[in-house]
Amino acid sequence: MKVYVSEECIACHRCYIYYPEVFAKDEGGYAKPRTTDHIDNKFEDMAEDAIETCPVGVISFDW
Ligand code: SF4
Known part of the structure; x- marks a missing residue:
């Protein structure tokens, strides 16, 4: 599985707070x-x- 975060991330912090093994934040607080x-x-x-709970649905994946 490869994970992607689009540029529409609103920097809510959720994904990288709960799942730092998968997500990090950039200098602006946006997820990557x-x-x-x-x-x-x-x-x-x-x-x-994280994909299911991102409030703006900007995390995706492929295989
Ligand atoms: S949960 Fe979604 S909106 Fe929140 S930081 Fe992660 S990618 Fe961005």
């Missing part, structure tokens, strides 16, 4: 994936929850 490569399989549930 911690890696541009595939995430570890053990973090996939975290990524899926």
Whole structure:
């Protein structure tokens, strides 16, 4: 699984507070994936929850 965050992130902090294994923040507080490569399989549930709970739906993924 690869994780993406679009430029419409509103910097609500949720994803990288709850799932720092998957997400980091940039200098403006906007989220970005911690890696541009595939995430570890053990973090996939975290990524899926972040995708479902992002208030503006800007996190996506592919395989
Ligand atoms: S949960 Fe969504 S809006 Fe909030 S910081 Fe993460 S990507 Fe941005």
